Amino acid sequence: EDVLEIVLLWHGKKYEVEIKETATYRDLQLLAYSETSVRPEHQKLFLRHKGKSCNDDLKISELGLRNKQKLKLMGTSEDEIEALELQHRTAQSEAGMVLDDFDWDINPGNYTLWSRSDAEKSLIKMAKKIEINIMNPPRQGKPLLVLDLDHTLLHFSRHMVNTDQHDQMLRPYMHNFLERVYRHYDIVIWSQTKWTWVEIKLTELGMLSNPKYAICFALDTSVMFKVVGFRNGNPKRHKVKALGLIWAKCHHWSRQNTIHIDDLARNFAMNPECGLKCTAFRRDKNPEQDTELLRIAAYLELLAVKHGDFTQVDHNQWQEYLAKHESK
Known part of the structure; x- marks a missing residue:
C-alpha cells in the first residue's frame, strides 16, 4: 500500500504524519486530532479537493494529495479549551471547592x-x-x-x-x-x-x-x-x-x-x-x-x-x- 507523508500546519508549527492512501478522510482527521488535540468536529483542513464533499468515508486517494504536501489546519485544541476551563476550576478550588480530575473515565465496554x-x-x-x-x-x-x-x-x-x-x-x-x-x-x-x-x-x-x-x-x-x-x-x-x-x-x-x-x-x-x-x-x-x-x-x-x-x-x-x- 502507498503511504503519503503529509505536513500539517497549525498554530505556526509543523506536524509530519504518515497516512495510507486507502485510509479515509475520517482517519486523516483523527490523525490530526492525535497530533494537535483539535477535535474532528472543530477542524478545518484546507484541501484542494474538488467534486464530492469530504465525507468521513472518502478515501485519501480521492483527495488528490501529494507526498509531502502541506495542509493548513484551523481549529481550537482541547488543550486550549481545557486551559480556560482549568482557570475557572482553579478559581473555584481557591474559593474552597475541591478540584477533581475524575470527571471523565472509561470502562472496558464503552x-x-x-x-x-x-x-x-x-x-x-x-x-x-x-x-x-x-x-x-x-x-x-x-x-x-x-x-x-x-x-x-x-x-x-x-x-x-x-x-x-x-x-x-x-x-x-x-x-x-x-x-x-x-x-x-x-x-x-x-x-x-x-x-x-x-x-x-x-x-x-x-x-x-x-x-x-x-x-x-x-x-x-x-x-x-x-x-x-x-x-x-x-x-x-x-x-x-x-x-x-x-x-x-x-x-x-x-x-x-x-x-x-x-x-x-x-x-x-x-x-x-x-x-x-x-x-x-x-x-x-x-x-x-x-x-x-x-x-x-x-x-x-x-x-x-x-x-x-x-x-x-x-x-x-x-x-x-x-x-x-x-x-x-
Whole structure:
C-alpha cells in the first residue's frame, strides 16, 4: 500500500504524519486530532479537493494529495479549551471547592483505543527520550506495582501542607498497605500532577522516610502519553500511564509481572490487562469506613504468591477472586 507523508500546519508549527492512501478522510482527521488535540468536529483542513464533499468515508486517494504536501489546519485544541476551563476550576478550588480530575473515565465496554500500532510506535520514540531516576534499586525477582497517588492512596490538599493535619489526607491504612505489598513487589509511584507536587506529597506525607517500605522511583504527568480513544463512539484525546515506558527502561518487568492500581481506568488504555481500578478516595466521604487498601493488599499478596504470570488473572474481577480464596 502507498503511504503519503503529509505536513500539517497549525498554530505556526509543523506536524509530519504518515497516512495510507486507502485510509479515509475520517482517519486523516483523527490523525490530526492525535497530533494537535483539535477535535474532528472543530477542524478545518484546507484541501484542494474538488467534486464530492469530504465525507468521513472518502478515501485519501480521492483527495488528490501529494507526498509531502502541506495542509493548513484551523481549529481550537482541547488543550486550549481545557486551559480556560482549568482557570475557572482553579478559581473555584481557591474559593474552597475541591478540584477533581475524575470527571471523565472509561470502562472496558464503552472504550476502544484508536490505532494502537501507531501509538506503540510513538511510545517507542518517547521511551528513548525520557530518563528514570532510581531512588531505590529494584530487587531481584520482585514484580512491579505501579500506584497512583491522588484519590488512590490519598486526597491531597495544599492548604494542609505545613500543618498537623497530614494524616487526614491519607487513605485509611495507607502505610500499612505499602508495608504489606513491599514484601512482594517493587513499588513505583505515578502521579498525574507536576513533579513539584509529587515531591511535596511523597516527602510531607512520610512516604520516602518510612523504614518498612521503599519507593523504587516516581513519575509525574510529564511522562504520561497521549492517545486517541473512542468512548461510546466519540473520539477523545487524553493522557495515559503507558507502562511500556517503564518496561523499555527496566527490561526485567513486563505485562506478565506488572500490576497498575489507579482510580481512573482511562490511565490503563495502553495496558488494560495490567490495570486494577480502585474506588476513588475522598476524605469528605466517610473515610473511617474505607477499607479498600486492606482488601487490595490481600489480593496483591495472593497474586504474587499464586501467579507467575499476572495476565492469567482478570483484575476487573479482583473482588470476586479475593472472596473466592478467602472462603477456602
